[in-house]
Structure formats: C-alpha cells, structure tokens
Amino acid sequence: MVSKKVLKLLNEQVALEGESSQIYLAMATWADVNGFRGTAAFMYRQAEEERGHMQKFIKFINDLTEHAEIGGIKEPKADYKDIEEVFRAALEHEELITAAIAKIFTTARENNDYAVTSFLKWFIDEQVEEEAAVKRVLDIIRMAGKVSIYLADKEIGALHGGK
Numbered sequence: 001m002v003s004k005k006v007l008k009l010l011n012e013q014v015a016l017e018g019e020s021s022q023i024y025l026a027m028a029t030w031a032d033v034n035g036f037r038g039t040a041a042f043m044y045r046q047a048e049e050e051r052g053h054m055q056k057f058i059k060f061i062n063d064l065t066e067h068a069e070i071g072g073i074k075e076p077k078a079d080y081k082d083i084e085e086v087f088r089a090a091l092e093h094e095e096l097i098t099a100a101i102a103k104i105f106t107t108a109r110e111n112n113d114y115a116v117t118s119f120l121k122w123f124i125d126e127q128v129e130e131e132a133a134v135k136r137v138l139d140i141i142r143m144a145g146k147v148s149i150y151l152a153d154k155e156i157g158a159l160h161g162g163k
Helices: 004-033 037-063 083-110 114-144 149-159
Strands: none
Touching (some): 037 083, 037 114, 037 149, 083 114, 083 149
C-alpha cells in the first residue's frame, strides 16, 4: 500500500508530465512556424514521449488500486527568441522534472514504498538521457554560432530522425 504522502507526489507528477507534453508541443509549434523543421520534429517527438510518461504514472497509480488524478495544466510559453532559448527552456524544465522524480523517490524510500522506488528507477535513468540529449543539442547550437543556425537545426533533426 502506497503512503498518502507518496500518492500525492505521484499525482502531482501526472500533472507535471502532462505539462511537459504541452510545453514541448508549444515549442514544436513555435519552431514549425519559424522554419526550424528539425527542432519541430525533436519537440513533437518529446511531446509524445512526455504524454507516454504521464500515462505510465496514471497506469501505475491505478495498478496500486488508487485513483490517478488528472490535474490542471498551466498554459505553456508560446514564443521564443530563437532555438537556443527553446532548448535552454527545455533543459530547465527537464531539470525540474528530475528534481520532482528524485523527491518522489526519496519520499517513497523514507516510507518504505518499495513498489514506487522500483517503478521510479526507469524514470531516473530516463531523466539522465533526457537532460543529456538537450545538452548535446545546446552544444551543437553553441558550436554552430548564429551564422550557421540553419545547419544546426538540420543537424538536430538528423540526430533525432527529423526531416
């Protein structure tokens, strides 16, 4: 049986993962209308992945015979200066998600919620990958410089299967 404190954090994570999906969708649409097709492809894929994460949390909570709550999501930022700002915001958001998952894990461990700590292992590993992917993109952008931003965008798309 999951503790009430951990259940509350799990349900908060459902909302955070939903918010992540919306943030990435907003980033994707900004990139799309501004001609950054590679970045748009990257962000559309991220939006779907985050929605999948939300669904994993929902299913897990329900499998615990608890009731997953689908919380409200705030409206994401819709306008950016350039793709560097997009990816800096993405990294900041991923770091927020990493901290939230760590908080759930720590609380679950303190409450001897072994099923929860086991479930979160995948998310902990996933967050390492998520942050590393965004940092690699920021490295590409930094190395490309402002003159070659189009080539950077194309490289981002190629790294992640975009067109």
